[in-house]
Amino acid sequence: MGCPDEKQSDADLALAYGLAHMGDRELIVVLPEGLELPTRQRIPWIDAPVTVMVHDSDRLIEPSQPLSRGEVLLTYVDPLVTAVHALGERAAWIERLLTWADTCPELVPAHRSSYLAWHCHGRLVLRIAKRGKGMRITGGVASATTPSPHHQVDVVDQMAPAVLHRVTSAASAAIADRLGGIDASHGEHQLQERLAGLHRKLGLTATLREFPAIRPGGARGFIDLLGVGHDGAIHIVETKIGPDPMLALQGLDYWIWATAHRDGLVAHLTDDLNHNLAPSPRIVIDYVLGATPGAPLVSPYTAAQLELIDGSVPWQVHTVADWDGDDTTISSFGRRLVPEWPRATTPRFAARVEADLVGRSGDALHRRVFFAESGAGIIQAARPAFDSLRDAGGLHGFIDHVRSSQAFALNLFGGTTVEEQRGIWRLLGCDQVEPEALALEYVDPHDALRELQPARTHQTQVDVLMRATDPDGQKIVALIEVKLTESGSGTCSAFESPANDRRDVCHNAGPWEHDTAACFQLRNQGGPHRRTYDQFVRPGWVRATGTGCEFRELNQPMATSPWLVRSSTAARPIWPRSPSAPRRGTCTPGANGTG
Numbered sequence: 001m002g003c004p005d006e007k008q009s010d011a012d013l014a015l016a017y018g019l020a021h022m023g024d025r026e027l028i029v030v031l032p033e034g035l036e037l038p039t040r041q042r043i044p045w046i047d048a049p050v051t052v053m054v055h056d057s058d059r060l061i062e063p064s065q066p067l068s069r070g071e072v073l074l075t076y077v078d079p080l081v082t083a084v085h086a087l088g089e090r091a092a093w094i095e096r097l098l099t100w101a102d103t104c105p106e107l108v109p110a111h112r113s114s115y116l117a118w119h120c121h122g123r124l125v126l127r128i129a130k131r132g133k134g135m136r137i138t139g140g141v142a143s144a145t146t147p148s149p150h151h152q153v154d155v156v157d158q159m160a161p162a163v164l165h166r167v168t169s170a171a172s173a174a175i176a177d178r179l180g181g182i183d184a185s186h187g188e189h190q191l192q193e194r195l196a197g198l199h200r201k202l203g204l205t206a207t208l209r210e211f212p213a214i215r216p217g218g219a220r221g222f223i224d225l226l227g228v229g230h231d232g233a234i235h236i237v238e239t240k241i242g243p244d245p246m247l248a249l250q251g252l253d254y255w256i257w258a259t260a261h262r263d264g265l266v267a268h269l270t271d272d273l274n275h276n277l278a279p280s281p282r283i284v285i286d287y288v289l290g291a292t293p294g295a296p297l298v299s300p301y302t303a304a305q306l307e308l309i310d311g312s313v314p315w316q317v318h319t320v321a322d323w324d325g326d327d328t329t330i331s332s333f334g335r336r337l338v339p340e341w342p343r344a345t346t347p348r349f350a351a352r353v354e355a356d357l358v359g360r361s362g363d364a365l366h367r368r369v370f371f372a373e374s375g376a377g378i379i380q381a382a383r384p385a386f387d388s389l390r391d392a393g394g395l396h397g398f399i400d401h402v403r404s405s406q407a408f409a410l411n412l413f414g415g416t417t418v419e420e421q422r423g424i425w426r427l428l429g430c431d432q433v434e435p436e437a438l439a440l441e442y443v444d445p446h447d448a449l450r451e452l453q454p455a456r457t458h459q460t461q462v463d464v465l466m467r468a469t470d471p472d473g474q475k476i477v478a479l480i481e482v483k484l485t486e487s488g489s490g491t492c493s494a495f496e497s498p499a500n501d502r503r504d505v506c507h508n509a510g511p512w513e514h515d516t517a518a519c520f521q522l523r524n525q526g527g528p529h530r531r532t533y534d535q536f537v538r539p540g541w542v543r544a545t546g547t548g549c550e551f552r553e554l555n556q557p558m559a560t561s562p563w564l565v566r567s568s569t570a571a572r573p574i575w576p577r578s579p580s581a582p583r584r585g586t587c588t589p590g591a592n593g594t595g
Contacts, residue, residue: 006035008219015039015050019046019304023348027049027050029051029053038217040065043067045070045255045313064105064544065547065548068496070500081113084270085113085129089118094159101118107120108196122189122192137155138150139152139168139172187324192225193348194324195288196209201330202227202318203230204225206273215250224238228259233282240290243302245302247299248309259283262280266278285315288318288319302343306336318331357583358523370402371402377407382410406482408482425478430468430476433469433470439464462480481556489556499525499526502518502519507548508552509544511550512534512551519534
């Protein structure tokens with residue numbers, strides 16, 4: 001919980017430390033009013049249940065409205081800064097100085113929109129900026145830690161030779177200190193310059209250094225290296241030397257900004273770097289860490305934070321050894337692979353399960369987490385069900401991932417015998433029933449929910465549909481949702497859709513804010529006919545969250561329950577039902593609607 005006198009950096013660290021320690025629990029971040037926006041803007045790309053609470057000066061704590069990804073991206077209205085500081089006709093005044101800087105082999109240009117600059121091994125040694133009707137020129141390093149001279153002068157007409165030599169002398173002395181190891185500060189900048197020269201070892205064809213960007217909340221920042229990869233993706237390179245608890249989130253910040261400016265970046269990189277990019281390329285984060293002998297490489301919190309970045313965000317870790325010497329080597333880890341780093345907390349359940357399954361699967365895998373042969377993760381008893389789903393086109397794209405929930409459901413239910421199904425019914429509180437054939441990935445052939453439309457052929461699928469007959473001859477059904485390592489129940493796609501013109505309904509309390517005509521989901525996201533969820537969902541099935549529509553984060557239960565209610569005229573549902581509903585027949589309430 002934050003204090004009223006905290007700074008924005010303190011509020012940002014609250015999320016960073018919270019993510020590192022939350023494990024498989026829910027995280028609630030309580031922040032002072034006015035400092036919560038950056039945290040709210042990051043959360044849509046965090047794969048964990050995180051709630052932001054805000055307190056004012058009177059310590060009144062209230063929940064903050066979650067934001068959709070689309071809402072966050074729309075806040076980035078800043079223009080793309082691509083222009084280099086132009087001196088115009090004043091450049092003729094300092095032509096000799098500009099020629100010296102551009103031809104000195106130890107200098108690397110690092111110009112920005114507000115000034116021209118040249119670096120030596122990442123250290124700024126020459127700076128030129130327009131000032132009034134003239135220019136301010138700075139040569140050398142203004143630092144108490146460097147013995148070299150520092151010279152600053154304002155030029156309003158043709159630069160005198162004496163002034164030229166004083167400026168170049170100061171810059172040359174700073175270059176000598178940098179090359180001789182006397183000036184060893186600003187190591188991260190030195191690493192960035194080194195990487196710019198070795199960008200191909202990172203899989204990049206070209207890079208731009210210190211590219212202007214905006215971080216959540218509106219703070220100005222600079223992407224260490226912005227590049228184009230051999231894979232055709234835009235790469236955001238975030239460098240660090242030594243532990244930093246904000247490393248993972250800083251890379252995510254720039255990824256969010258770049259996603260909002262994807263089209264502009266494609267045009268700029270195509271023109272500036274002469275690289276043809278696809279209209280909508282992937283954006284990848286490269287975390288590049290400079291190793292220093294005897295010092296920790298990363299914060300003990302970084303591993304847990306990286307694991308919590310949503311799977312839609314591609315990232316990769318690289319380490320650099322001897323980055324300040326002649327034998328620089330770069331080691332790259334796999335996509336979204338967290339190295340074996342010391343960590344403050346144990347990995348989350350999902351990470352532990354994945355590591356165990358990868359270890360058990362061995363040579364059967366490729367790309368680290370996928371079975372090389374389709375269906376290799378399916379047990380023999382469930383193979384007929386797998387083949388049937390494959391032939392019907394019902395397999396998910398990630399069926400061969402070691403953590404596939406669909407593969408998990410197939411292995412659990414695909415080869416069950418009648419007696420095993422009776423056992424499942426007993427677990428659901430229904431004794432002495434006669435099971436019927438179960439269905440996997442069931443889709444309602446009548447489309448009672450009215451989800452189908454010409455442009456979108458997706459219907460809600462039920463992982464497992466079980467039917468049975470009780471001793472009285474009454475039909476009963478159970479819908480089972482299977483999860484392996486997922487932490488949620490599916491978010492509302494209409495809430496996330498950029499086309500949602502009534503997101504205010506999502507933010508107000510009550511299912512669909514009790515305004516079914518305005519709900520974008522019920523309007524079938526602009527389809528030719530409305531959906532009918534509201535005609536079947538019963539009051540009291542979910543609790544009010546205080547942060548808007550209850551089904552925004554509970555989309556799967558909302559979408560599967562109506563079919564079961566619709567079927568209740570012919571088959572008695574056993575879930576969901578109100579806790580106060582009277583018991584009927586032999587079935588008792590239990591955790592029998594979800595798995």
